[in-house]
Structures are given as structure tokens and as C-alpha cells.
Amino acid sequence: MRVLLANPETSRSKYDYAGIIDDEPYELECLMSYLKQRGMEVRIWDGQINKNFRGEVKKYKPDFVYFCGRTRQENFIKEYAFFCKEYSRKSIFKSGSIFKKSDTEKASSITTIIGGAHASLCPDRFFTDYTDFVVTTYDPSVLADIIEGRNPEELNGVCFKKKDVYPTWDNYSDKDIWIKNKALPYDIKKMPWADRSNFYENKDRYCYLELRPCAIIRTAYCCPYRCAFCYRNRLNCGRYSARDIKDVVDEIDSIDCENIYIIDDDFLVIPDRLHTFVRLIKERGIKKKFVAFGRADFIVKHPEVIKELSEIGFYYILTGLEYIENKRLSDTNKRLGVNTNGNAIRILHENGIHMMGMFITDLDFKKKDFKNLYRWIKHFKLAHVAVSIYTPEMCLENFSEYKDRLITEDPADWDYLHLVAKPDNISVKKYYLYYHILLIKLFLRAKRMGIYDFMDYKSFIKSFLKNLFKFSG
Numbered sequence: 001m002r003v004l005l006a007n008p009e010t011s012r013s014k015y016d017y018a019g020i021i022d023d024e025p026y027e028l029e030c031l032m033s034y035l036k037q038r039g040m041e042v043r044i045w046d047g048q049i050n051k052n053f054r055g056e057v058k059k060y061k062p063d064f065v066y067f068c069g070r071t072r073q074e075n076f077i078k079e080y081a082f083f084c085k086e087y088s089r090k091s092i093f094k095s096g097s098i099f100k101k102s103d104t105e106k107a108s109s110i111t112t113i114i115g116g117a118h119a120s121l122c123p124d125r126f127f128t129d130y131t132d133f134v135v136t137t138y139d140p141s142v143l144a145d146i147i148e149g150r151n152p153e154e155l156n157g158v159c160f161k162k163k164d165v166y167p168t169w170d171n172y173s174d175k176d177i178w179i180k181n182k183a184l185p186y187d188i189k190k191m192p193w194a195d196r197s198n199f200y201e202n203k204d205r206y207c208y209l210e211l212r213p214c215a216i217i218r219t220a221y222c223c224p225y226r227c228a229f230c231y232r233n234r235l236n237c238g239r240y241s242a243r244d245i246k247d248v249v250d251e252i253d254s255i256d257c258e259n260i261y262i263i264d265d266d267f268l269v270i271p272d273r274l275h276t277f278v279r280l281i282k283e284r285g286i287k288k289k290f291v292a293f294g295r296a297d298f299i300v301k302h303p304e305v306i307k308e309l310s311e312i313g314f315y316y317i318l319t320g321l322e323y324i325e326n327k328r329l330s331d332t333n334k335r336l337g338v339n340t341n342g343n344a345i346r347i348l349h350e351n352g353i354h355m356m357g358m359f360i361t362d363l364d365f366k367k368k369d370f371k372n373l374y375r376w377i378k379h380f381k382l383a384h385v386a387v388s389i390y391t392p393e394m395c396l397e398n399f400s401e402y403k404d405r406l407i408t409e410d411p412a413d414w415d416y417l418h419l420v421a422k423p424d425n426i427s428v429k430k431y432y433l434y435y436h437i438l439l440i441k442l443f444l445r446a447k448r449m450g451i452y453d454f455m456d457y458k459s460f461i462k463s464f465l466k467n468l469f470k471f472s473g
């Protein structure tokens, strides 16, 4: 069986982080490992670094193509799945004219399977004629079982098409209906280590800011917190599942890369686990730089852990500070206050760790809120900042509250850089104007502070200005 695992590009415009933050397709690499163990021939196609998906399909001639991605990749996933089916269809009907006979035989059997974070939470969005299966679980055996032809009715965490055997007179259709088999939480301890052959072949293309190259590892699924705006805590059926930390250190030790990005939604969860992590890294003499997500309240409650992490090379901690007002923080169930955020910045700085502070601009923001956010960031001497526009997630219950005020339905706009819903107090144009002014001010400040020297400032400022005029009128 030939399987192509595809991660489509995130954007075809320059309005994204391509070349700044490019993640190794870790999820696909773990699947690759597992499928190889089951005797399959597997290849990864990563749209961040490769451009020609169609050429890859024609050349590799897969029997199965599995796609994964986030909301903003939905269009590309669908476009490529459609291509696979069209390629198959044309091959059948035009055999001999366009494609060689061997191509025809292969292409006629391409099965399209869609998985990943977005499909697992919003499977219905992929129920199309050109999708064969949607996988909603992290369990890699489900994908392998589908490929080996097991009856999908026996599998948990899969959506599949079936003939409606009991149509009624008022909903008669000869079309297939989609059946959704519920997913079960998956124990991450069972997932094999990533197969990094793709990473080593393209090592220089994967990066986190100036940390180049940068490899990825996951030590846990899901997040034990329940912030109202976030979908990450819904993954793996909402069940937190963590790897044995010794196994994590063994894998880190085996990776030929000096920078490691721990991609857990929240790595700073269990103090004892982190103490053991530090001890094992020291005992092994591992010298690497680390990037990880961590909450501000953990940093403030456990400064001793932060000190230890700084000693083993923690370089960036990515923290969702979100807002600079207590009311906004409590309204979103963040379970911490602004003072905690300020103290967390101070503790990281005292330990020589860079905080990447992540903020949200809410839909009720006025001009003064954008200005206040800039002042707050400046006051706390925060150099690394990411500011997202509030984006209601399609998979969350509160999405229906925004249905009437959506200004776009294009999933490509769910990149946290676009307004998808009408702002409360100012026009869309004004909102974009103030947002882009904030980004430009932050960017110029970062330039003065000498960070991001690895980036092409001029082209970034140009793209910010272009977007400022494009979006704000």
C-alpha cells in the first residue's frame, strides 16, 4: 500500500508566518512511523516547503492520501482531495489519452482520508463527494485499519459514507449518508516516536524565529484548562494524556538538532514531571535550546521550576497573556489576573528566558484599547509579542452567537490575523487600521530592541503597510 501523508500550505499570500515559524510536520511523522510498522510504504508531502502537490501525486501514485491541517488550511485540503478524485476519474475515462496505463490503474484507486485538529472537531465540513473518510481520533491504528480495508463500522473515531438503506418518502435520496463513529481518547504513550526522515532531508527549512533548524516534539495531548475562546482543550476528546518523561528525554537525546520546540498546548503542568525532565536532561548532558508553551500562573507559582528550566537551555516560553484587564480575563475563564501576567514576565526575564507574550484584540476594542495594549507591553518591557484578532472557533458552542455578525465564511480567514466577525464599536476598516498601526509600532519597537535581526525588516514593514491600506481602505 502506498500512502501519501499531506500537510497543505497554510496560505498562498504573504500574510502569514512562512519563513519565520515553520513547524516540522510532527503529527504526520508519528503516523508515518506507525504505518511503516504495519508494513506500508509511506511518504510525507509538506506544503510549507514543497509546492507541487499534483506533481507529487502523479509521480508517487499513492493508493491513499491522508490530509491534516487547521481551519485555515481547509480550502487547500479540499482542493487537493478534489484533485485526487478528479485525477482518478479522468484517468478512468481518458485512459491512454492523457495518462499512461500504469497511471490509470493507480489513480483510479486513490482513497482520500482527512484528519488533524480541524477535521477532528468539525468533521461535517469535510463531508463531500471527494472525501472517503474523516478521522477524528489521534489513534493511528484507525488510519492503518482503514488502509487495510477493515470495516469502518467497527472503528471508533471515523466518519464514513454509507447507502441510506431506510430512506423515507420525504427525504428520499440515492446519495450516500455520512455515519459518524464516536472517537475515544487516545493514550499518547502508545504513539511511536516520529519518523524524522523528512525532517533530516529538509532540516534547514524548519525554524522557530532565529532558532534554525528547529525540531518538534510532543509530550502530551490536550490541555487541562478550559479557556472559553480556545479549542485546544477539546482535542483528544478533552482528555489530557501525557508521555512518560523519560521516554520524552530519550527521544530528545536521539534528535540531531540543537533546537527543540515542545509543541504541547501547555508544557508547564506538573511540577514533579518537570523536575524529573530537568534532572534527566542534566544527567544525559543534553545541550539544546528549548521552546515551550506555559501559563503565567504556573510561572508565578513555581519560580524554582523556571530557574531549573533556564539552566538546561529554555530559551522561549510562549504564554497566552491574552488581555490587560481583569474583567476580560475572568470573562474568558482564564483563571488568573493581570498582576499574575506581569509577575510572570518579570520571573522569566530574571531567569534569562524570553517570553513570547500572546495577546488577543477583542471585537469590542476601540482606538484606546489598541493604544493601551501597546503601552502595557512597553511598560513590562516585553520584546516578543504576538497579537491575534479574536476569532470565534467553528467547533465551540459559542460560535452560534457570532453567526449573524460574520463578515466572512472563508476558512482561510481563520488565521487570527483577519477579522471574521463585525466589531462592536468601530467599523471594520477602523478596526484594521488600529490593529495594523499596533503591529507596525510593535514591529518597529522590536527592531529598535535588536530582536528579529534574522528577518527581512523592509519586506515585513512593506507587507504591514500594504495590508493596512488593503484592509482599512
Ligand code: SF4
Pocket (backbone or CB within 6 Å): 223, 224, 225, 226, 227, 230, 231, 232, 233, 265, 266, 295, 320
Ligand atoms: S491554557 Fe492555553 S491551551 Fe489551555 S485552554 Fe487555555 S488558552 Fe487553551
